[in-house]
Amino acid sequence: MKKRSIVPYGPQHPVLPEPIHLDLVIEDEKIVEAIPSIGFIHRGLESLAMKRDFNQMVYVAERVCGICSFGHGFGYCEAVEDIMKVEVPDRAKFLRTIWFELSRMHSHFLWLGLLADGFGFENLFYQCWRIREKILDVLELTTGGRVIFSVNKIGGVMKDITPEMAVAISEMLTSVKKELKQIVPIFMEDYSVRSRLEGVGVLTKEQAHTLGCAGPFARASGIGADMRTLGYGAYKELDFEIITSDKGDCYARCDVRIREIFQSIDLIRQALDKLPEGELAAAVKGNPNGESFIRIEQPRGEAVYYVKANGSPHLDRMRVRTPTFANLAGLCETLKGADYADVGLLILTIDPCISCTER
Amino acid sequence: MAVMNFIPTALKNLLKPPVTTSYPFEPAEYPERSRGHISIEIDNCIGCGMCTRACPLGALKVDKNAGTWEIDRFDCVVCGYCVEKCPKKCLFVQPGYQTPGGEKTPSFYQKSPEVLAAEEEKRKEAARKAAELKAKKEAEAKAAQTAENADKKD
DSSP: OOOEHHHHEEESOOOOOSOOOOEEEEETEEEEEEEEOOOOSOOOTGGGHHHHHTTTTTHTTTTTSSSSSSHHHHHHHHHHHHTTTOOOOOHHHHHHHHHHHHHHHHHHHHHHHHHHHHHHHHHHHHHHHHHHHHHHHHHHHHHSSSSSSEETTTESSSSSOOHHHHHHHHHHHHHHHHHHHHHHHHHBHHHHHHHHTTSSSOOOHHHHHHHTTHHHHHHHTTTOOOOOGOTTGGGGGGGOOOOSSSSOHHHHHHHHHHHHHHHHHHHHHHHHOOOSOOOOOOOOOOOEEEEEEEEEEETTEEEEEEEEEESSSSSEEEEEEOOHHHHHHHHHHHTTOBBGGGHHHHHOOOOOOOOHOOO | SSTTHHHHHHHHHHHHHSSSOOOOOSOOOTTOOOEEEEEEEEGGGGOHHHHHHOOOSOOOOTTTTEEEEEOOOTOOOOOOOHHHTTOOOEEEEEOOOOOOSOOOOEEEEEOOOOHHHHHHHHHHHHHHHHHHHHHHHHHHHHHHHHHHHHHHHH
């Protein structure tokens, strides 16, 4: 039997964007087993639901994470609105969808940059983040914040997108699409990039299904699961298809996310064209009483929001199941048999968001 | 399969000006909606305390009698919920971030002496009117009582 040793990986590591710790059992240079441990940045945000009133929790919920912030606020609002049977105005639904897709775009650009950094392509990394900056500028223009938007409230949204802002978004989409088209061949066709991505960390469809993976990670393995098809927000009025790939390797995950950016551009354009006139928020009276279970598609995958209310301003329970938590099992599976040098890259390909996972 | 196909993009970037600004030598530009800090038109504030109850962080303090409004800018996350809740619409979200500091001292706002004096005058006036009304009601009640007693005697 070959000699086995255990290498601790993280929580502080140059390639890791967020603190996750893995104990890697290795044989020579091959990973035999990976044992994850989390809990470095637990902040107890869920228990704040019992101390803050349900309106204030919107702001707590969106601070669960800095990248999927809009989605968390959105999911929480959807859950409370479902309990209170509030009919959100159509315009608010469309505005939420536009902001959600913009945040998906900037999250995917962030990931593309981190991936490029992961395989040691610094130039490409900066190129991706440079494009992402344009999306952040538009988000700041329309919401006032670059990563935390604070536009959601129970019953609708607080800010409107004016016609001038719609033009700014449209212009930004055109230029982002143009610049993205320039860098797509580098990710998809470059010899050295493909040599780092192709055939690395393959997860079959059966494995992804058994391990309950979510989001682009599962879609890259051929599972056509996209919660946007459930039709929350304005998605039921928009036309889109689930993007999947059947290869299941790092290359497929990169491919799926790049195609999702193009899809988001298309969805935002559709939403801007169909943007109805009307109120921004519905009046909300009283306190929620009951429970609700909402699933939405975050940039990283399916997120679940469970809210239980008791008729008082303070909720009984607020629970978030995040996509990264679902994907950790899949990550450990892909790590088995991988080269030690690919570990950083493989952790990146699930797009880990540990601050969501630990809340 | 292409080899080194980033070179055209890299060369183009070499000829372009930098996309970053050389802050702090150039001033930072913020859009109108930028959530930089909360400001108050203190003279319009009625001291109702809706903002203190709305604040998820507990960063605000209001004293109605002294006419003061306090914000701990290091606790405030500029979510804008106080602005949403203010009944007099005298709170605003404005661009320009809080500068770093060594001490966590709250920003303190007090109404101008003229406004305070006017409010004090108003309060006194209201108190006087209330006292008058009370005296009037008491006198009426007394008169009614006397009349009732007189009726009973008859």
